[in-house]
Amino acid sequence: MLTYNELIELRDKLINNEIELELAKERCWKDFKVGQRSWHTKDWKERRSKFINDKCEICSSKETLTIQHLSHPRKHSEYLTETTREYTKEYIGNNSEIDKSDFNKYLLENYDYVPIPLCPNCMNKNPSERVKKIPKYRCADCKHEFEEANYRSAVELISIFFEDKDAYEVRDKCFVSKDKWRNKHNLSNIKYWFQRNIAKNKDAESIEKKAFILYLNDNIKYLSFEETITACKKCASNSDLYNMELCPKCKQYYKGLQYPTCIQCLPEEKRKAALESIEFGKEMQAVHKRLGID
Numbered sequence: 001m002l003t004y005n006e007l008i009e010l011r012d013k014l015i016n017n018e019i020e021l022e023l024a025k026e027r028c029w030k031d032f033k034v035g036q037r038s039w040h041t042k043d044w045k046e047r048r049s050k051f052i053n054d055k056c057e058i059c060s061s062k063e064t065l066t067i068q069h070l071s072h073p074r075k076h077s078e079y080l081t082e083t084t085r086e087y088t089k090e091y092i093g094n095n096s097e098i099d100k101s102d103f104n105k106y107l108l109e110n111y112d113y114v115p116i117p118l119c120p121n122c123m124n125k126n127p128s129e130r131v132k133k134i135p136k137y138r139c140a141d142c143k144h145e146f147e148e149a150n151y152r153s154a155v156e157l158i159s160i161f162f163e164d165k166d167a168y169e170v171r172d173k174c175f176v177s178k179d180k181w182r183n184k185h186n187l188s189n190i191k192y193w194f195q196r197n198i199a200k201n202k203d204a205e206s207i208e209k210k211a212f213i214l215y216l217n218d219n220i221k222y223l224s225f226e227e228t229i230t231a232c233k234k235c236a237s238n239s240d241l242y243n244m245e246l247c248p249k250c251k252q253y254y255k256g257l258q259y260p261t262c263i264q265c266l267p268e269e270k271r272k273a274a275l276e277s278i279e280f281g282k283e284m285q286a287v288h289k290r291l292g293i294d
């Protein structure tokens with residue numbers, strides 16, 4: 001696993017085009033095992049000792065202090081998805097029209113068409129299907145009874161879609177993706193994925209690079225101990241650490257967003273109550289753990 005300084009160096013090289021993206025990824029993920037945590041490395045432990053405060057930043061206790069991160073790095077795949085979405089949005093903004101034959105080809109390659117039955121008399125959708133009675137179908141709209149339903153071909157639906165993308169005929173999610181997800185899409189959904197695919201291929205390199213830099217930045221921030229607070233074990237296990245901010249009064253301790261000040265800055269009476277409630281919360285947790293409801 002790379003150290004904090006090595007990560008910064010790697011990111012800067014990538015930004016300055018001094019290293020190929022693939023090589024940078026290889027360096028970053030070499031010896032990287034799933035579930036491996038940065039706090040097992042020597043670098044992290046050394047840096048941590050410089051950042052940890054001598055008392056809890058919430059209650060000022062000096063007992064069993066830990067560093068708590070107020071945010072955690074996101075997964076690389078999340079950045080990739082997010083960046084692809086951005087590029088797609090921009091691409092669609094500049095290219096709202098799509099090529100019909102390319103779209104056709106994309107649809108056939110990626111989707112199975114499951115046509116919905118139509119009444120042959122009024123072409124209304126989904127006539128009721130009868131299990132015992134003959135003929136099999138009855139149209140709820142025109143009351144027509146029939147044995148064989150009508151179906152539109154995919155080509156026909158695409159033609160209607162190109163005339164009017166919101167037409168009644170083309171709203172149904174009657175296309176099933178051929179991948180393992182088996183997603184049900186309508187033509188508007190497919191148009192989005194088709195355009196996303198173009199945007200993705202067109203700017204593959206830039207998208208990958210941008211996503212990877214965001215990912216590196218996130219990890220650098222995490223290792224920098226920015227957005228961390230020192231908390232005692234009690235406060236760490238009782239406070240909702242993601243909803244903390246610096247106390248506006250003393251600008252020294254942290255407080256929950258819902259409180260006006262930190263525990264230290266509360267009037268004596270309230271301070272006692274708050275500390276007791278932390279103690280109480282800890283006891284309740286212990287009870288829950290014993291009872292197995294935690």
Ligand SMILES: [Zn+2]
Nearest residue numbers: 056059232235
């Ligand atoms: Zn504390």
Ligand SMILES: [Zn+2]
Nearest residue numbers: 119122139142
């Ligand atoms: Zn009908």
Ligand SMILES: [Zn+2]
Nearest residue numbers: 247250262265
């Ligand atoms: Zn305060």
